Amino acid sequence: MLSDFPSLLGAGLVLLGIFLLGYIGLKVKFPNVILYILFGIALAGLLDHNSILHFSSEVAIVLLFFLLGIEFNTKRLGGIAKKIWSSGLLDVGLSLGVSMLIALGFGMDLFTSFLIGGITYATSSSITAKLLDDKGRMANAETEYILGILIFEDLIAPIIVAILIALSSGNTFTGLDLVILIGKIVGLALIAIVLGKTLFKRFEAFIIKIEDEDFKIVLLVGLAVSFGGLALFLGLSEVLGAFLAGVMLAEIGKIERVEGTVTPIKNLMLPTFFVYFGTTIDLGEGIPLPVLLMVLVLWSVIAKVLVGTVGGKLYGLTKRVALRAGLSLCARGEFSVVIAAVAVGSVKVFSGIYIVVTAFIGMILFSYAPKITRKIYGQPEKKKKDLKVPTYY
Template sequence: MHHVSFLQDLAVVMIVAAVVTIIFRQLKQPVVLGYILAGVIIGPHTPPFPLISDQHTIETLSELGVIFLMFALGLEFSLRKLTQVGVTALVAAAFEILFMVWVGYQLGLAFGWNTMDSVFLGAILSISSTTIIIKALEEIGKTRERFAQLIFGILIVEDILAILMIAMLSAFATTGELGMGQLAATVGRLSAFLGVLLVAGLILVPRLLNYVAKFKSNEMLLVTVTGLCFGVSLLAVKLGYSVALGAFLIGAIIAEARQIAQIEDLMHPVRDLFSAVFFVSIGLLIDPVLLAQYWLPILVITLAVVVGKVLTCFFGTFIAGNDLKSSMRVGMGLAQIGEFSFIIAALGLSLKVTSGFLYPIAVAVSALTTLSTPYLIRSSDSAVGLLVRWMPPGLMASLNAYTEWVGGLSTNRGRKSGGVFLRKWGWQIALNLLLIAAVFIAAVYFKDHGRDWAWVPEVPGGQNGWKGAIWLAAMVVSLPMIIAAVRKWQAFGMLVSEMSVSRAAGGERTPAIRAVISQTLFVAGCAGLLLYLLVLSSALLPSRNLLVVLAVVLVGTAMLLRRAFIRVHSKAQVALQQTLSEPPAQREGGESGHGHGDRHAAETPVLPPLLREAQLVMVQVTDASPVAGKLIAEIQLRTLTGASIVGIERVAEGANVINPGVSEELKAGDTVLLLGTEGQIVEAKKVFGG
C-alpha cells in the first residue's frame, strides 16, 4: 500500500499548496512564501496532527525541484553571460564568503558555542540560496536584467566555492587541520570535471539536439534534454559533487544549442511543478516550538545574514566596476541562505562534531531570510534612491568616476593584438593541460577498480602489466592535447620574443636575441610539461624496464599518427568554436509555435484582415543565401526589418509550413512567404541575399 500512501501525501502537498498560493496571489504576495506556509501547515510540527505520512518521500521529490530549478538557471545563463560577469562574480562571491564566515564564527563565540559549532555556523551563513533567488526573480519578471545576471554569476561561483568549503570542513572536522593537500586535490578534480564536461558537452550536445530537432517532435526533445539533465546530475553525484552543480552545467551547455527557445518553453511547466514541492519541503522542516526556544540567536543571525550579505555583495559588486544601482540590487537580492547551508549543517551532524541545535537554527534562519528576500528585491530601487539622495554630491561624483574608470580598463583590455593572442593561447594551453589531468584522474580510478569489472580482459604481467597498460592508454588518449599544448607553447614563445625585443632596442642582433628567447621559453615549457606528466603518472608508472618499452611504443605512435592527432584536435576545436560563435536562438516577438510540429500553428490565419497596407511576397532560398541552414530565430527577421515569415513551401519534401515557429530551419530550395509593408519587404529581401 506504499503507492497509496505516496499518492495521498502528494495530493495533500499539491492541494494545500494550490489553496495557499491562490490566496497569496489574491493578496499580491510572493508565491514562494505561500509554498513555505503550506509546508508549515502540513508539517509534522503543526498541531493537531501531521497531514502527510512519509516526509522522506516529499524531500526526495524536492530534490527534483532543485535539479529542475538549477537546470532552468543554466538554460537562461549561458556561458557567454558567465564570461561577461565573471570578474564581478568572483570578486563579490569571494568577498562575501570570507566576511560571512568570519561573522558567523564571531557570533557563535558570542553565543558561547564551541569552536566547531562556530566554524560551521560561519560556513552556513556564507552561501546564498540559488533556488529561492531564482523563484523570487521570476515572480517579478527580472531574470533577464543586468543585476539578475550578476546575481546568477555570483551564485555559480558560490556553489563552486561551497564544494571546496565542504572538503575543507570535512578535513578540519576529522583531523583538526585544514588539510591543504586534500584541498589541492579537490580543486584539481573539480577543475578537471568542469573542464571535461564543458568541452565535451559543447562539442557533442548541440549536435545531438540538432539531430533530435529534425524529427519535429516536442516529446522527443523534452525526453532528450530531461535525460541529459538527470544523467549529468547523476554523474556529478557519483563524483562527489552536488546535483545542483551537474544540473546547472548541463543547462548552460544546452543554452548554446539552437533550440534553446523551444527547450525553455517545454521545461518551464516541469520545473514549476517540482519547485513547488521543494519550497513546501522547506516549510516541513520549520518547528514553531524551536523558533520560540532559540528566538534570540535566530533573530540575531537572521539580522546578521541580511545586513552582512547586503553590504558585502554591494561592496564586492561595486569595486568590480558596476554602478551603484546594480550593486545595491545585487546586494539586496543575495541576503538569504538555503540549500547549501542545509548540506553544510547536515555534514556537521553526520561527522558528529556539531551540536544538535545548529541544523534547526539554520532551517529557521533560512525560512526567515527566504520570507524577506522578495521584499528586499522589490525595495532595492527605493533603497538606491534613498542612498543617492543622502549621499554628498562630491562623493557621488567620485563613485561614478571610479565606475567609469574600471569600466574603461575592461574596455581597453586586449586592444593590442599581441596581448589578445597571448591570452587566447594561454587559455588554450591551460585547457589542454586540464583535459590531460582529467584523463589521468579517470585512468587512476580505472586502475583501482577496472580489474573487478567482468568485461575488462586480463592483462599479462600482473599488477605491473596492468599499471603499464593503463599508463600507455592514458598517454595515447592525451597525445592530441599534448601535441596541441606543445605547438601552442611554441607559438606563444615566438610571440613573446617578438613583443619583448623591438628592432630599435636589438638592432642587427634582434633576430638572434628573439630566437634565444623563443627557444629558451620552448625548452622550459616542454620541461614543465614533462614534469607535469610525471606527476600525473605517479600512481600509474610501472617498473623501469616496462616503462622504457612503453615509452618507445608511445614515441613511435606519436611520430606515426602525429598528423591524425592534430586533425582530431583541430576538428574538436573547430566544433567548440562553432558552438560558441553561433548566436543562441531568441524568441522573436509575436511569433509562436514550434514549426509544423505544432498542430495549433496550422490553425493560425496567414494574413490578418486588418493589415490593409501589408504585402505578401515570395522569396526563394538558394544555396548561396545567407539564411540557408539557419533557424528563423537566428536571422531575427522581425527584429531587423519588421517583416514576418508566414509560410514556407518545401518542394523537396512535398510539404507546406503555415505560420512557422522560431525553431523552424530555412533550407536551400525553400520558397518563403513574407508579410510586411513595402519598405519592410525591401529590407527583408536584403536579409535573404536579394
C-alpha cells in the first residue's frame, strides 16, 4: 500500500531517479530541471507526503539563496535597491495588477482575481537562479538586474501571501497588519546587516582556523538554515531569510572559502526541490477555464518581457541586454505554489496547470534568450582593439 511505502526508500529511489534524469538531460541537452519536475508530477501519488524529500527540498532552496546572498555585500545591495524600485513597481503593476484585471474580466470575484494575480506575479527564484548557474550566465550584464527583480519580488510575495491567508480565513487584513509585516522584513534585514558588520566581521579568520571540513559544513549550513527558519518563524519566506544570511557573511574578505564548502551540499540537494515541487502539483481531471489559462499564460510572458525591456532600460541596461533579461524572467515556481495552496476546487487545479506550463515555457525561453536576442538585434559588435601599427620609414 502507498501509505506503507517507507520514506527512506522513497528518498533513495528519488536520488537514483535524479541521477538517471540528469544523465539523460546532459546527453540530449534538455533542461534537467524540467525532467525533475515531470518526475515529481509522476510520483505525486507516491511521494506527496515524503518527509525526507520535503526536508531536503527546504534545505536545498535555503542553500541556493544563501550562496546567492554571499555575492551581495550591503554596499552592492544598497546600490541595486536604489536602481530597482521603479522596475519592481512596474513588475507589480503588469504581472499582478493586469492579471487581476484579466481574471475580473472573465467573471471572477475580487478575492479569486487577487489570488490569480498573486500566482502570476513572481518569477521562480529557484528555477531562474539554477538556470543562471547552469548556463554560465552569472557574470552576464543582465544578471544583476534579474537578481534585483527576484529580490524585490521576494519582498512583495510574502505580503501577498499574508493578505490572501488572512482573507481566506475570513479575517480582515488591516493597514496595521501590513505595517507589522513590512516591519518584520526591515527588522530581519537590519539584524543581518548589524551581525555582518560586527559579529561576522572577522568570520574569515575563524573559518581558516577550522581545519576539519565537516565542522565547516555544519557551521555554515546551520547558519543558513537557522536564518531561513527565523524568517519562517516571523511569517516571512525562508528564501528571504537565507538570502539575508548570505548578505550577513558577504562582508568577509574571501567568500570563496564559504562557497567552496557549501556548494557541493547545495548541488547534491537542489534537484530534490524540483522533484518535490512536482509532487505538490495536482493536475486533476481535465483543464478548467482553458481560455483564461491561455490568456494568462500569454500575458505572463508578455508582462515579464516588458519588465525586462522597459524596466531594464530604467535600470540602465542596453536594449539587447534588457530583452535577454525579460526573456529570462518568465518561469513561475515556488511562490506561485505557496499562493496556489490557498485556492480550492477548480481554481486550485487551474493554478497547478498554470504553474507547470509557465515553468516549462519560462525555462525554454531562458535557454533560448541569447539566440532570440541575436535574431532580433543581430550579432553584437566586437570591440575594436586599439592596435598600434608599426610605421616604417
